[in-house]
Amino acid sequence: MKITEFQEQLFIADFEAGFTDMELYFERTEKFQCGLHQGEVDSYVTSETLGVTFRGLFKDKMGYSFTEHLDAESLTFLILQARENAEVNEDESQETLFSGSEHYHIQDFYAEQLNELSIPDKLNILRDIEKSLYQIDHRVLSTDMLVLESSSTERGIINTKGLNLHDRNNHMVVVVSAIAQQDSQIKSAYVIHFTQDPEALIPEVIANQAVKEVVSQFNPQNAESNNYAIVLRSDAAASLLHVYSTIFSAENTQAGNSLLKDSVGEIIAAPIIQVVDDPFLANGLYSRTFDSEGTATELRSIITDGKLITLLHNRKTAEKDKTVTTGHAYKSSYKDSVGVSPTNMYIVPSESSREDLIASVQEGMLITQLSGLHSGASTVSGDFSFAAKGFYIKDGVVAYPVNQLTIAGNFYDFLKTVDQIGSDLEFSSEGHGYVGSPSLLIRQLVVTVDS
Numbered sequence: 001m002k003i004t005e006f007q008e009q010l011f012i013a014d015f016e017a018g019f020t021d022m023e024l025y026f027e028r029t030e031k032f033q034c035g036l037h038q039g040e041v042d043s044y045v046t047s048e049t050l051g052v053t054f055r056g057l058f059k060d061k062m063g064y065s066f067t068e069h070l071d072a073e074s075l076t077f078l079i080l081q082a083r084e085n086a087e088v089n090e091d092e093s094q095e096t097l098f099s100g101s102e103h104y105h106i107q108d109f110y111a112e113q114l115n116e117l118s119i120p121d122k123l124n125i126l127r128d129i130e131k132s133l134y135q136i137d138h139r140v141l142s143t144d145m146l147v148l149e150s151s152s153t154e155r156g157i158i159n160t161k162g163l164n165l166h167d168r169n170n171h172m173v174v175v176v177s178a179i180a181q182q183d184s185q186i187k188s189a190y191v192i193h194f195t196q197d198p199e200a201l202i203p204e205v206i207a208n209q210a211v212k213e214v215v216s217q218f219n220p221q222n223a224e225s226n227n228y229a230i231v232l233r234s235d236a237a238a239s240l241l242h243v244y245s246t247i248f249s250a251e252n253t254q255a256g257n258s259l260l261k262d263s264v265g266e267i268i269a270a271p272i273i274q275v276v277d278d279p280f281l282a283n284g285l286y287s288r289t290f291d292s293e294g295t296a297t298e299l300r301s302i303i304t305d306g307k308l309i310t311l312l313h314n315r316k317t318a319e320k321d322k323t324v325t326t327g328h329a330y331k332s333s334y335k336d337s338v339g340v341s342p343t344n345m346y347i348v349p350s351e352s353s354r355e356d357l358i359a360s361v362q363e364g365m366l367i368t369q370l371s372g373l374h375s376g377a378s379t380v381s382g383d384f385s386f387a388a389k390g391f392y393i394k395d396g397v398v399a400y401p402v403n404q405l406t407i408a409g410n411f412y413d414f415l416k417t418v419d420q421i422g423s424d425l426e427f428s429s430e431g432h433g434y435v436g437s438p439s440l441l442i443r444q445l446v447v448t449v450d451s
Contacts, residue, residue, distance in 0.1 A: 346436030
């Protein structure tokens with residue numbers, strides 16, 4: 001049964017069963033993943049999931065239900081489950097459906113050229129990357145991971161308040177983890193590429209980046225544990241911001257899980273920091289024209305000149321804070337309740353290159369990778385301690401790789417000690433939202449070197 005036919009039959013049956021306001025949310029996701037090792041396919045997965053969530057008012061209480069099937073039996077199941085759910089709902093607040101925003105941005109986030117890429121084409125991309133790895137440098141031994149994943153998602157919301165929205169998005173990601181050996185030294189490093197444009201995935205370029213990353217770690221030296229100026233490379237900076245992106249959620253400030261409660265209008269970062277959330281970003285993994293409640297998304301300034309302009313809200317958190325939703329309602333799947341999440345949030349880059357940032361450091365560290373991002377971070381207090389990979393900087397030049405590093409600090413303090421911002425914006429997708437940052441020059445962080 002098609003989704004439109006299913007929705008029409010469901011609303012008729014629900015009305016006859018005593019429901020008033022009714023809404024159907026649907027989500028269809030297709031995924032393909034393959035891995036290659038020494039020229040042979042060592043993993044191959046295809047999947048397609050379709051799920052719908054129904055919610056409706058029954059005797060002035062909201063009931064919920066969901067299913068993965070679009071058939072007559074599922075119609076009955078959804079009605080019974082939602083009615084039972086409404087009857088035991090003890091929430092005193094009156095939940096309502098949304099009739100829609102006045103204006104919706106018109107944009108398609110689906111790349112047809114990516115959809116047309118065949119499975120043999122995708123496998124050939126991996127084969128060409130692997131072949132290039134060995135051709136570029138004889139020290140490359142193997143790959144710890146060589147994976148390509150493509151994904152497309154279609155979603156929609158239809159309700160009896162007149163809301164009828166639909167969008168779709170797709171993307172592809174390639175992960176390359178290379179292992180290299182020089183004498184008795186064995187090192188590994190990985191690179192990640194997200195794109196909607198298959199032509200942007202140039203195997204030789206990706207392989208060269210992975211090789212450069214891994215061989216740069218040979219011949220590490222020791223350095224003194226100290227407080228250092230830090231150039232946090234764009235990918236590492238994006239990962240750090242991603243971990244702490246939850247502090248901007250009003251859901252977390254209201255639960256006491258963020259120190260930004262009552263901080264709107266306050267200076268929370270260095271004056272040079274501008275943070276925006278752009279739901280219309282080209283190639284953005286979370287680009288969308290409406291959120292999971294049907295609110296129109298908008299380009300939002302989160303931090304301007306170091307000042308917190310807004311928290312991220314859904315309709316429930318906005319009502320509690322006596323403000324309006326910012327269009328950041330989010331469901332991680334059709335089964336889940338509505339939470340809060342950024343779309344494509346990033347620190348706005350400057351015109352300075354990463355090399356410019358490094359050149360301004362007399363003595364410090366270039367940090368290229370952070371490990372233990374979730375176990376080593378407290379999003380409540382802001383304190384963090386991460387294992388890291390990096391290089392010693394002397395007189396504005398990257399001198400040599402450093403043995404095992406640990407960096408420690410507090411994210412709220414970190415935001416206030418950013419002295420320079422680079423131009424090399426990169427994104428991370430290690431959780432909800434697509435979060436990006438250029439390279440950042442930090443005035444000082446505690447660096448411990450394990451000698």
